[in-house]
Amino acid sequence: MSNAPLILVDGSSYLYRAFHALPPLTNSKGLPTGAVKGVLNMLRSLRKSYPDSPLAVVFDAKGPTFRDEMFADYKAQRPPMPDDLRVQIEPLHACIHALGLPLLCVEGVEADDVIGTLARSSAAASRPVIISTGDKDMAQLVDGHITLVNTMTNTTLDVPGVAEKFGIGPELIIDYLALMGDKVDNIPGVPGVGEKTALGLLQGLGGGLDVIYANLEAVRTLDIRGAKKLPEKLAEHKDMAYLSYQLATIKTDVALDVELDALHPSDGDSAALLALYQDLEFKSWVDELQRAGVAATAKPATATHATPNQDDLFGSSDSPATAEEPAQPEISAAQYETILEPADWQRWLGKLQQAELITFDTETTSVDAMQAELVGLSFAVQAGEACYVPLAHSYMGAPQQLDRTQVLNDLRPLLEDPHKAKLAQNGKYDINVLARAGINVQGLAFDSMLESYVLNATATRHDMDSLALKYLGHSTIRFEDIAGKGAKQLTFDQIALEQAAPYAAEDADITLRLHQALHAQLQATPSLARVLSEIEMPLVPVLASIERNGALVDAKRLGEHSLELGQKLEALEREAFALAGEEFNLNSPKQLGEILFTKLGLPVISKTAKGQPSTAESVLAELAEQDYELPKVIMQQRTLAKLKSTYTDRLPEQINPHTGRIHTSYHQAVTATGRLSSSDPNLQNIPIRTAEGRRIRQAFVAPQGYRLLAADYSQIELRIMAHLAQDPGLLDAFRHDRDVHRATAAEVFGVTLDEVSTDQRRSAKAINFGLIYGMSAFGLAKQLGVERKEAQAYIDRYFERYPGVLAYMERTREQAASQGYVETLFGRRLYLPDINARNPALRKGAERTAINAPMQGTAADIMKKAMIAVHHWLPNSGFDARVILQVHDELVLEVREDQVEALRAPLCEVMANVAELAVPLVVEAGAGDNWDEAH
DNA sequence: AAGACAGCGTAC
DNA sequence: GACGTACGCTGTCTTA
Numbered sequence: 001m002s003n004a005p006l007i008l009v010d011g012s013s014y015l016y017r018a019f020h021a022l023p024p025l026t027n028s029k030g031l032p033t034g035a036v037k038g039v040l041n042m043l044r045s046l047r048k049s050y051p052d053s054p055l056a057v058v059f060d061a062k063g064p065t066f067r068d069e070m071f072a073d074y075k076a077q078r079p080p081m082p083d084d085l086r087v088q089i090e091p092l093h094a095c096i097h098a099l100g101l102p103l104l105c106v107e108g109v110e111a112d113d114v115i116g117t118l119a120r121s122s123a124a125a126s127r128p129v130i131i132s133t134g135d136k137d138m139a140q141l142v143d144g145h146i147t148l149v150n151t152m153t154n155t156t157l158d159v160p161g162v163a164e165k166f167g168i169g170p171e172l173i174i175d176y177l178a179l180m181g182d183k184v185d186n187i188p189g190v191p192g193v194g195e196k197t198a199l200g201l202l203q204g205l206g207g208g209l210d211v212i213y214a215n216l217e218a219v220r221t222l223d224i225r226g227a228k229k230l231p232e233k234l235a236e237h238k239d240m241a242y243l244s245y246q247l248a249t250i251k252t253d254v255a256l257d258v259e260l261d262a263l264h265p266s267d268g269d270s271a272a273l274l275a276l277y278q279d280l281e282f283k284s285w286v287d288e289l290q291r292a293g294v295a296a297t298a299k300p301a302t303a304t305h306a307t308p309n310q311d312d313l314f315g316s317s318d319s320p321a322t323a324e325e326p327a328q329p330e331i332s333a334a335q336y337e338t339i340l341e342p343a344d345w346q347r348w349l350g351k352l353q354q355a356e357l358i359t360f361d362t363e364t365t366s367v368d369a370m371q372a373e374l375v376g377l378s379f380a381v382q383a384g385e386a387c388y389v390p391l392a393h394s395y396m397g398a399p400q401q402l403d404r405t406q407v408l409n410d411l412r413p414l415l416e417d418p419h420k421a422k423l424a425q426n427g428k429y430d431i432n433v434l435a436r437a438g439i440n441v442q443g444l445a446f447d448s449m450l451e452s453y454v455l456n457a458t459a460t461r462h463d464m465d466s467l468a469l470k471y472l473g474h475s476t477i478r479f480e481d482i483a484g485k486g487a488k489q490l491t492f493d494q495i496a497l498e499q500a501a502p503y504a505a506e507d508a509d510i511t512l513r514l515h516q517a518l519h520a521q522l523q524a525t526p527s528l529a530r531v532l533s534e535i536e537m538p539l540v541p542v543l544a545s546i547e548r549n550g551a552l553v554d555a556k557r558l559g560e561h562s563l564e565l566g567q568k569l570e571a572l573e574r575e576a577f578a579l580a581g582e583e584f585n586l587n588s589p590k591q592l593g594e595i596l597f598t599k600l601g602l603p604v605i606s607k608t609a610k611g612q613p614s615t616a617e618s619v620l621a622e623l624a625e626q627d628y629e630l631p632k633v634i635m636q637q638r639t640l641a642k643l644k645s646t647y648t649d650r651l652p653e654q655i656n657p658h659t660g661r662i663h664t665s666y667h668q669a670v671t672a673t674g675r676l677s678s679s680d681p682n683l684q685n686i687p688i689r690t691a692e693g694r695r696i697r698q699a700f701v702a703p704q705g706y707r708l709l710a711a712d713y714s715q716i717e718l719r720i721m722a723h724l725a726q727d728p729g730l731l732d733a734f735r736h737d738r739d740v741h742r743a744t745a746a747e748v749f750g751v752t753l754d755e756v757s758t759d760q761r762r763s764a765k766a767i768n769f770g771l772i773y774g775m776s777a778f779g780l781a782k783q784l785g786v787e788r789k790e791a792q793a794y795i796d797r798y799f800e801r802y803p804g805v806l807a808y809m810e811r812t813r814e815q816a817a818s819q820g821y822v823e824t825l826f827g828r829r830l831y832l833p834d835i836n837a838r839n840p841a842l843r844k845g846a847e848r849t850a851i852n853a854p855m856q857g858t859a860a861d862i863m864k865k866a867m868i869a870v871h872h873w874l875p876n877s878g879f880d881a882r883v884i885l886q887v888h889d890e891l892v893l894e895v896r897e898d899q900v901e902a903l904r905a906p907l908c909e910v911m912a913n914v915a916e917l918a919v920p921l922v923v924e925a926g927a928g929d930n931w932d933e934a935h
Numbered sequence: 936a937a938g939a940c941a942g943c944g945t946a947c
Numbered sequence: 948g949a950c951g952t953a954c955g956c957t958g959t960c961t962t963a
Contacts, residue, residue: 028953230960238951320961340942376955485937486937487936488937584960585957585958586959587956587958588957588958588959589941589942589943589957589958590941590942590959591958608941608942608943609941609942610941610942610944613940614943615942616941616942616943616944618942634955636944638944639944641956641957642943642944642945642956645955645957646944646954646955646956647944647945650955650956667953670951670953671952671953672951672952673951673952673953675947675952675953676953677953677954678953678954679953679954679955680944680954681954681955682946682953682954682955683952684945684946684947684953684954685944685945685946685947685954686945686946687945687946687953688945688946688947689945689946693945717947769950770950771949771950772950772951773950773952774950775937775949775950775951776948776949776950777949778948779949779950780950781949782949782950783950807940840948841948841949844948846951848949848950848951849951850954851951852951852952853951853952854951855951856947856951856952859947860952866939887946887947888946888947888952889947890947936950936951936962936963937952937961937962937963938960938961938962938963939957939959939960939961939962940958940960940961941957941958941960942956942957942958942959943952943955943956943957944955945955945956945957946948946952946954947951947952947953
């Protein structure tokens with residue numbers, strides 16, 4: 001018999017985790033299925049990792065356990081299991097049975113105890129054990145034979161791992177839990193003893209409860225906060241400590257009528273499994289089983305082929321996936337065509353003309369659409385029916401290919417027809433490539449990347465490989481596999497058709513299949529379908545156009561600035577070396593920390609996540625305040641080094657040699673809230689706050705005969721807050737067009753508007769922004785440099801004066817907790833898997849996001865609507881003007897200089913009128929020869 | 936040499 | 948532990 005490890009799966013722990021961590025998923029009958037899928041996914045991945053291992057999945061049984069008898073309050077605090085979770089247990093157990101996996105539920109004990117018992121007896125028989133769990137209490141079981149693995153986070157814990165993670169070995173974990181207790185499991189612990197104290201005791205005395213109670217006096221001298229009074233506290237609650245010890249101890253001697261040798265997966269019942277999957281609507285697994293030749297006995301799938309429907313752009317998945325649906329053809333390169341002959345091309349052209357929906361994709365020489373040259377095109381007309389049309393492969397021995405101009409001309413009437421629906425994955429890229437090839441693509445109706453993003457922005461990345469794996473269970477051919485990587489990576493034109501064609505055609509095929517799956521899901525939530533069709537899809541050509549317009553920068557000016565910064569940096573560096581008494585790398589936080597805190601002995605203000613002394617700006621500022629010289633120099637050096645490396649050095653390098661301009665990429669499927677992001681280069685974080693930084697902005701210029709016009713929404717997020725909260729005070733302030741920070745200051749500090757001091761206004765501004773971000777009194781105090789009590793008083797006073805805001809925030813939190821997501825005004829959703837997490841840090845983080853996302857996201861929606869509106873208005877307005885940048889609440893346009901004043905008012909009006917809120921939207925616009933002046 | 940991560944800093 | 952959303956730089960460590 002092999003000595004493959006025994007795998008023990010803590011089913012109950014995973015079920016809870018999957019339920020809380022994953023966005024809710026239901027089948028078409030409304031039955032929740034997300035947790036079942038999550039646990040099964042986890043089991044699949046375990047089986048894949050340990051194909052030859054014996055295995056058991058262990059669940060808690062119903063009813064009380066011995067711990068309830070031991071301690072009346074045991075788990076009394078735990079809320080009852082949510083119904084949506086309870087109803088998933090039975091189907092999950094059924095699936096596990098059908099998979100042929102041994103499943104154990106033992107009454108009177110918990111899953112932990114069963115696992116503990118099996119683990120110890122297996123280890124005693126020298127068979128290694130892997131316990132798959134998300135529960136850290138299990139760390140007490142770890143020894144030389146027993147390892148924990150968390151299959152959701154892919155982390156393992158062995159003996160050194162436990163020591164590293166907890167600071168104590170596995171043998172002290174029970175004592176640790178007994179001392180500090182556990183809120184969730186309602187293990188009482190010793191009152192007043194938390195993580196830090198418990199650890200201090202165990203490490204300080206090198207032993208557990210018995211050692212501690214035998215040496216109580218020694219506790220007094222340990223280096224623990226409050227050590228002086230600790231012995232009394234411990235003595236008083238000795239009983240509690242030992243009771244807790246018993247509660248926290250996982251049993252390892254449960255009487256089980258299970259033979260270890262019996263814990264082997266069997267073949268299971270595939271037919272039953274198929275029926276279950278069909279019922280649960282786990283489509284990709286249904287396909288997988290059917291491909292393997294399984295037929296359901298319970299519910300035979302009727303393979304009626306759907307007749308093509310005139311109105312049906314979406315293939316067979318216009319309705320939710322059901323067992324009645326015919327399985328999709330297998331994803332396989334065998335059926336893809338490579339088009340080299342005019343006759344074949346004509347045949348495909350006919351297919352494209354007939355198709356209700358054309359799926360297309362371009363292959364090029366670069367990931368940068370503004371540098372990319374077209375190499376080929378691929379198309380799909382239905383799942384499995386795809387082709388690749390090579391146009392410019394140029395390796396040695398490449399076959400003769402169709403004429404590029406001819407093919408493009410053949411395609412033009414199709415691609416430029418706004419009524420001919422098209423589908424792509426990240427179509428903005430293809431639109432830009434084709435625009436540069438002289439084709440003005442119109443009628444992009446769907447984009448699988450954006451469909452996935454709108455459905456759930458954060459559950460996954462939205463690149464095609466990730467989506468294919470997630471939604472189709474298919475591993476695509478990776479670009480790396482055919483092009484190689486690193487310095488010797490080929491461009492697409494150098495790749496042999498034998499490899500290029502299957503890759504390219506697969507892209508189109510997968511895009512179509514993804515659309516079929518995702519579109520069906522979107523239809524189930526009309527608000528999301530509208531976000532896609534009314535905001536995201538119309539935005540694609542707008543962004544493409546802004547990117548192609550590009551921004552003009554004065555490279556000479558940046559170059560001069562760079563030289564100047566270089567000289568100043570050298571001087572600052574010399575000064576720093578003199579103060580430090582040695583040379584070091586100022587750009588290395590590690591070396592700087594060594595100098596500041598070890599060599600010079602300056603006080604450590606705060607530490608980084610990894611426990612090193614922080615050298616962040618706020619720390620240096622505080623040290624500078626205490627009149628240390630070196631931190632002052634470092635602060636100046638940091639500021640200038642940042643400007644030089646990120647902006648004055650880098651921006652000129654990013655000027656496109658063909659256009660002489662900088663073309664950023666806007667990403668439409670990245671942020672959690674619906675904002676855009678910008679990269680290569682990021683033009684959404686060009687400095688503005690300091691004079692030195694603004695010199696960078698001054699290098700963004702208008703071409704000869706034009707000026708820049710910058711139009712931004714004034715206080716858009718606070719206006720949205722006023723609207724969402726319907727708070728009378730805040731509504732009033734905006735309706736009277738007051739300076740909102742001044743108005744807030746007047747309320748919070750109890751003065752008239754005229755009496756508000758600069759300082760009071762500054763504080764009010766911090767409060768206003770803090771609110772949008774869900775900031776605490778602690779954070780506000782830090783920001784304002786006041787005592788926490790004082791900050792809390794401001795916040796209390798604010799909520800007193802603006803009760804609607806408080807109520808709104810409570811509402812948002814509750815809504816997030818009950819439905820698992822929050823929404824923008826236009827129905828965009830953000831799922832918050834951590835909103836009910838038991839870990840308070842995670843939960844509170846999710847709560848802050850819940851409060852921020854509707855405001856930030858609604859602002860993003862409004863701006864997107866504005867961009868679409870401006871884009872459609874401008875060409876008909878008679879103005880010579882184009883949008884060149886978007887920075888969240890601001891649009892920057894290049895306008896012919898004699899039209900700037902005439903354009904200003906209608907532009908602001910178009911932007912202000914895209915949404916009707918309970919308060920006016922105000923847009924302010926400024927003009928200048930450069931971006932700084934335009935503010 | 937390339938990639939991952941940490942620490943930091945820029946924007947809204 | 949403590950303020951939301953991004954991108955990208957340099958240094959450092961790991962892996963090939």
